Every structure is written in C-alpha cells, then in structure tokens.
Amino acid sequence: MKKTIVLCAMLLGIATAQFPSLGGAAAAMPFNGKVFTSDPSGLLKGAPYLEIVSYYGYIKPGTAPDAVVNGKKTYYLYVWIPLAANEMGLRMLSPAQGKPAKADFVSSTWKEGEADKANCFDTWIQLERSTIVTAADITKDKVASATWFNFGNNDDSSELPANCKGQKYNSVLRYTSQLSDPLKMLVIGLYRVGFTTYKVGEVQGTFLAQAAFSIKIPGVVVGTDLEVIQKQALADLEKAKKGAKDAKDKADKKKK
Ligand SMILES: [Ca+2]
Numbered sequence: 001m002k003k004t005i006v007l008c009a010m011l012l013g014i015a016t017a018q019f020p021s022l023g024g025a026a027a028a029m030p031f032n033g034k035v036f037t038s039d040p041s042g043l044l045k046g047a048p049y050l051e052i053v054s055y056y057g058y059i060k061p062g063t064a065p066d067a068v069v070n071g072k073k074t075y076y077l078y079v080w081i082p083l084a085a086n087e088m089g090l091r092m093l094s095p096a097q098g099k100p101a102k103a104d105f106v107s108s109t110w111k112e113g114e115a116d117k118a119n120c121f122d123t124w125i126q127l128e129r130s131t132i133v134t135a136a137d138i139t140k141d142k143v144a145s146a147t148w149f150n151f152g153n154n155d156d157s158s159e160l161p162a163n164c165k166g167q168k169y170n171s172v173l174r175y176t177s178q179l180s181d182p183l184k185m186l187v188i189g190l191y192r193v194g195f196t197t198y199k200v201g202e203v204q205g206t207f208l209a210q211a212a213f214s215i216k217i218p219g220v221v222v223g224t225d226l227e228v229i230q231k232q233a234l235a236d237l238e239k240a241k242k243g244a245k246d247a248k249d250k251a252d253k254k255k256k
Pocket of ligand 1: 155156171198
C-alpha cells in the first residue's frame with residue numbers, strides 16, 4: 001500500500017514537471033517547432049513543442065552585466081539540458097507575460113520586477129553550447145574556462161506579442177541539432193543564453209525566457225546561479241537513477 005502511494009506520488013511529480021508550464025497570459029502564446037506537420041485546415045505549421053521551460057527575470061537599473069559584448073551590456077542565463085535533443089526553441093520577451101507557475105524558474109529580483117510596469121527592453125538573444133557535459137562540472141571555474149560554441153542569435157520576431165512600446169521587438173530562435181558535426185549537436189550539457197538589448201545602453205525591465213523541446217525532457221534547469229543549477233541537476237540525476245533502479249527491481253520481482 002505504502003509503496004503504491006509513493007509510486008503514485010512519484011508519477012504525479014514527474015507528470016507535473018513534464019507538462020509545459022505557461023503561466024497566465026503566456027498560455028496564449030503557442031510555441032511551435034520547425035518540424036512541419038499538416039493540420040486539418042490544410043495549412044502547414046510546426047508541431048507544438050512538448051517541453052517548455054520558463055524563466056521569469058528582471059533586470060533592474062544598474063545591474064552589473066556578466067560581460068560587455070560589442071559595447072553592449074550582456075547578461076547570461078544558463079540552461080542545463082540532461083538529454084540530447086533534436087531541436088531547441090528559445091524565446092525571450094520583455095516585459096514578461098503572465099505570472100510564474102509553480103514549476104517555473106524565477107529570478108531573485110522577480111518580486112521587484114513585478115512592480116516595474118513602465119519598463120521593457122528590446123531583446124536580443126544568442127544561444128551557445130559549452131564543453132561542459134556533466135553536472136559535476138557546472139562550477140564557476142569550469143564555466144570560466146569552458147569553450148563556447150555559438151548556435152546563432154535573434155533580434156526581432158513578429159510571432160511574439162509586442163513589447164511595452166507596441167513594437168514587435170521580442171526574440172525567437174530555433175536550433176536544429178546537426179548530426180554531421182559533433183560541435184553543432186544538441187548534446188547533454190550546459191548551454192547559455194546571452195541576452196542584451198539591441199541598442200547600446202541600459203537594460204531594464206522584466207522578461208520571460210523559454211527553452212522548448214520537441215520531446216519530453218524532464219530535468220532541464222534554467223538560472224543564473226551556477227551553484228543552484230548544479231545542485232538541482234545533481235538532485236535530478238539521483239532521482240532519475242533511483243527511478244531506473246526502482247523500475248528494474250520491479251521488473252525483476254515480476255520475473256520471479
Ligand atoms: Ca529585438
């Protein structure tokens with residue numbers, strides 16, 4: 001009986017974590033992949049991403065950038081991907097839409113950001129993959145000495161709602177794993193999203209960043225604090241190992 005309850009709780013936990021979490025108004029923004037499927041209306045469109053991981057953040061005035069790239073204050077959002085993927089969608093909009101759901105990642109400045117209704121920034125995003133492929137290596141030192149591979153960038157996309165100034169200046173990027181080149185594949189590893197504003201100057205406003213996948217990938221972690229990301233990634237790894245062991249034990253028991 002007890003075992004059943006624990007198993008049910010685990011299954012529920014996994015189901016919740018895997019379900020795309022789109023809080024509030026964000027739910028009204030479909031996010032489809034590149035892979036085209038025909039729909040009943042006869043129009044072609046990409047199939048919806050099955051896994052969408054959200055991060056709600058706020059850049060307050062005077063926040064020190066993580067880097068200055070081409071004279072622009074650049075901030076990094078790290079994304080840990082525990083499974084290889086065929087495609088990754090990435091989008092960022094400012095101001096953020098909706099409110100964080102329970103499964104969403106939220107920055108420590110988010111509460112402050114909710115009060116800032118006046119500001120938004122013209123987003124610009126860049127996706128990079130690092131040489132870090134194990135959770136154990138998600139440390140400040142390793143990240144500082146890692147090599148980063150540029151997977152592309154985006155400035156403006158018309159598919160997202162307009163920003164606080166009525167401009168369609170938010171960003172969307174879709175990246176397909178390139179199996180012919182190991183350096184361009186979406187493997188297990190630590191990625192980062194460099195973001196800034198298109199124009200040189202201050203970055204201020206709330207934002208919603210989402211990483212999306214065509215397959216279910218439980219355990220994607222998004223954040224700015226490497227220690228927190230590593231802790232979560234290691235905990236997820238232990239949970240997955242335990243889940244696999246429990247499943248094997250159960251199968252072995254059935255055989256007997
Ligand atoms: Ca833009």
